[in-house]
Amino acid sequence: MSGTLGDLGEFGLIGALTERVPPGKHVPLGPGDDAAVVAAPDGRVVATTDLLVEGRHFRRDWSTAYDVGRKAAAQNLADVAAMGAQPTALLIGLVGPAELPVAWALELYDGLRDECAVVDAGVAGGDVVRGPAVMISVTALGDLQGRAPVTRAGARPGDLVAVAGWLGWSAAGLAILGHGHRNPRAFVEAHRRPEPPYDAGPAAARLGATAMLDVSDGLIADLGHLARASQVRVDLVGDLFDVPAQMRDVARAMGVDPLNWVLTGGEDHALVATFPSGTALSARWRVIGRVHPGDGVTVDGAEWAGTGGWDHFGG
Ligand SMILES: Nc1ncnc2c1ncn2[C@@H]1O[C@H](COP(=O)(O)OP(=O)(O)O)[C@@H](O)[C@H]1O
Numbered sequence: 001m002s003g004t005l006g007d008l009g010e011f012g013l014i015g016a017l018t019e020r021v022p023p024g025k026h027v028p029l030g031p032g033d034d035a036a037v038v039a040a041p042d043g044r045v046v047a048t049t050d051l052l053v054e055g056r057h058f059r060r061d062w063s064t065a066y067d068v069g070r071k072a073a074a075q076n077l078a079d080v081a082a083m084g085a086q087p088t089a090l091l092i093g094l095v096g097p098a099e100l101p102v103a104w105a106l107e108l109y110d111g112l113r114d115e116c117a118v119v120d121a122g123v124a125g126g127d128v129v130r131g132p133a134v135m136i137s138v139t140a141l142g143d144l145q146g147r148a149p150v151t152r153a154g155a156r157p158g159d160l161v162a163v164a165g166w167l168g169w170s171a172a173g174l175a176i177l178g179h180g181h182r183n184p185r186a187f188v189e190a191h192r193r194p195e196p197p198y199d200a201g202p203a204a205a206r207l208g209a210t211a212m213l214d215v216s217d218g219l220i221a222d223l224g225h226l227a228r229a230s231q232v233r234v235d236l237v238g239d240l241f242d243v244p245a246q247m248r249d250v251a252r253a254m255g256v257d258p259l260n261w262v263l264t265g266g267e268d269h270a271l272v273a274t275f276p277s278g279t280a281l282s283a284r285w286r287v288i289g290r291v292h293p294g295d296g297v298t299v300d301g302a303e304w305a306g307t308g309g310w311d312h313f314g315g
Pocket residue numbers: 049050079216217
């Protein structure tokens with residue numbers, strides 16, 4: 001569809017967007033009324049929201065609208081999975097200038113639709129408003145399917161710390177884009193379109209995970225939240241992290257330490273969980289450390305010097 005949001009008007013835009021995204025099987029009443037109705041068979045709903053702001057979370061010259069849509073959905077669906085829940089539906093707030101091409105908004109919705117399809121979720125509704133920059137607000141809902149939520153607060157001394165998914169790939173991709181490059185593609189693609197290991201979330205809950213979160217800001221920063229909530233120390237074992245050769249090569253060319261990307265890079269939305277020692281973990285979980293009495297996050301017993309990850313208002 002050609003033209004801009006200004007050409008189409010608010011209700012034309014809503015019609016064009018909602019036509020593109022099926023509400024999905026958990027939504028008996030989707031877009032079109034004052035609110036959507038989302039099924040929650042066991043009566044406990046997980047709800048989470050994240051904002052994406054142009055220039056801060058994405059750049060339109062670095063990512064296509066489709067990729068921004070995939071990432072906006074992924075960032076929120078990963079939070080639902082990190083509670084051990086099955087995602088059911090998204091609510092989308094879209095802010096943009098009247099000059100924004102309609103095609104950009106439609107492609108954004110194609111990305112939202114396709115990422116939702118990975119977890120069998122849909123888009124239940126949203127809002128559109130004119131504003132100076134593109135901003136996307138995503139609220140995700142999920143179903144605990146009768147399980148207790150896996151919070152950040154349940155880790156106990158002696159537990160194993162394990163990760164499912166990627167670490168450092170998105171940060172490497174961001175660094176590559178920041179240097180004005182587009183290659184190696186694998187990292188740039190990982191930045192544009194993260195692939196959270198969604199089904200590992202409910203699987204971890206079934207395995208008896210004591211705490212869990214997704215890595216959005218950086219492993220050390222995010223584990224810091226888990227350590228604080230659980231009143232424990234998390235010790236990571238450096239030798240348990242294997243940095244891929246290709247990541248080492250990129251880091252060498254930039255004169256940086258690739259372990260920094262792995263330990264403090266966000267936006268891969270890997271799931272990190274603690275499990276009672278002796279838990280029979282499937283191959284997708286890599287053990288990276290252990291929980292101890294105390295506080296904070298250490299690497300090989302030593303405090304991590306420097307920032308542990310992204311802070312929107314940090315120095
Ligand atoms: N403006 C806000 N009002 C209320 N709660 C908030 C606000 N911002 C963040 N939170 C809550 O603080 C916690 C940490 O937020 P955040 O670091 O963004 O989590 P995540 O990385 O999983 O998205 C979450 O439980 C979130 O709901």
